[in-house]
Amino acid sequence: METAHCNQLPISRNASASDLAESSEIGHYRVPSDSRVMVVGFGKKYQKKENFVIATARFVDPVLMPPPEIIQALKKRVGQLQMLRAVAQEALEIVKNPNCSIQEFTNVIKRDVKLGADILKMANSALYCPVTPILDLNRCVMRIGFRECQYLILSASVASLMHRVSMSQEWIRESLWRHSFTTALLATRLNRTFRLGFQGEEFTAGLLHDFGRILFAVVVPELFLKFDPLDFEETPELLDRELEATGTDHCHLGAWFTQGNQIPQPIPSVILNHHQPELAEEHQCLTALIAVADQLANDWERFGENMLAEFVPPSALSLLVNDENGQFETAFVEALPTLLDEAQRDAAAMMVV
Ligand SMILES: [Fe+2]
Numbered sequence: 412m413e414t415a416h417c418n419q420l421p422i423s424r425n426a427s428a429s430d431l432a433e434s435s436e437i438g439h440y441r442v443p444s445d446s447r448v449m450v451v452g453f454g455k456k457y458q459k460k461e462n463f464v465i466a467t468a469r470f471v472d473p474v475l476m477p478p479p480e481i482i483q484a485l486k487k488r489v490g491q492l493q494m495l496r497a498v499a500q501e502a503l504e505i506v507k508n509p510n511c512s513i514q515e516f517t518n519v520i521k522r523d524v525k526l527g528a529d530i531l532k533m534a535n536s537a538l539y540c541p542v543t544p545i546l547d548l549n550r551c552v553m554r555i556g557f558r559e560c561q562y563l564i565l566s567a568s569v570a571s572l573m574h575r576v577s578m579s580q581e582w583i584r585e586s587l588w589r590h591s592f593t594t595a596l597l598a599t600r601l602n603r604t605f606r607l608g609f610q611g612e613e614f615t616a617g618l619l620h621d622f623g624r625i626l627f628a629v630v631v632p633e634l635f636l637k638f639d640p641l642d643f644e645e646t647p648e649l650l651d652r653e654l655e656a657t658g659t660d661h662c663h664l665g666a667w668f669t670q671g672n673q674i675p676q677p678i679p680s681v682i683l684n685h686h687q688p689e690l691a692e693e694h695q696c697l698t699a700l701i702a703v704a705d706q707l708a709n710d711w712e713r714f715g716e717n718m719l720a721e722f723v724p725p726s727a728l729s730l731l732v733n734d735e736n737g738q739f740e741t742a743f744v745e746a747l748p749t750l751l752d753e754a755q756r757d758a759a760a761m762m763v764v
């Protein structure tokens with residue numbers, strides 16, 4: 412078979428569906444057109460070419476690879492766990508081009524009516540609180556900007572996934588979902604209050620930080636509550652129990668899955684390091700912000716308003732801002748009651764989005 416080219420990259424080799432399934436190597440592969448290659452954790456793009464399909468395997472860090480049993484269990488739920496629909500993927504590609512026009516971008520999104528509606532709902536929610544309602548996608552891009560729209564697509568897609576994912580017990584989904592929204596909204600409010608400079612990535616990262624726990628609840632439901640009792644204590648012991656029971660933990664699993672499902676950086680990196688932001692080599696400030704929001708969301712679930720009585724600021728706070736004179740910590744503690752109150756209220760409202 413002669414070498415063909417796609418998007419300037421050579422098709423490096425012929426591959427069977429199972430080769431491709433196991434591959435974490437970036438490149439283009441020829442696979443027979445009748446192959447039903449659908450692999451959780453490895454984003455693939457397909458392009459029909461006469462009698463074969465060109466599939467692009469996305470690089471996924473092999474260090475993150477979960478054990479084969481977990482991969483097998485995920486493959487069975489692949490349809491239900493699809494993170495980005497085709498139109499969302501296309502829109503995210505388009506927006507990378509700095510010369511992309513608003514019309515070009517919105518024309519792509521309009522092909523997926525549900526995605527367009529989800530984006531508008533989120534743009535009109537507590538996340539942005541527009542003074543006048545945003546009624547169409549063009550106005551949405553003009554008001555929010557391309558960069559934030561990229562994260563709006565990701566967040567709307569994740570919220571939609573959380574709606575349709577089914578679990579053996581509904582309260583597990585509700586609990587993880589509420590925790591995700593609360594963390595995302597706390598990260599957003601902290602970002603705005605202290606002008607940390609993020610533009611939507613903090614909300615998406617908060618929404619996805621514990622996606623590995625959602626995956627565990629879906630694929631190993633019989634074990635899940637034994638290692639993760641959902642008691643809002645995300646201590647190192649939780650990660651140890653996950654590792655012992657499944658061979659991986661929710662940080663590695665979530666990072667692997669999102670990386671393979673076209674979720675762009677910095678999100679997979681934040682997911683990987685959100686329990687140890689001090690180890691983050693890249694995106695450390697965003698990782699620290701999510702770690703702070705995560706701890707606040709957990710403390711709130713465990714203690715409610717009592718958490719403020721003997722409050723100890725999260726250790727990740729020191730990675731967020733250079734705070735030699737302690738002014739930031741003082742302002743943080745002062746702002747906390749309002750931030751927690753608003754995030755709780757907004758999370759309840761947004762969970763119906
Ligand atoms: Fe976590």
Ligand SMILES: [Fe+2]
Nearest residue numbers: 620621645705
């Ligand atoms: Fe968490």
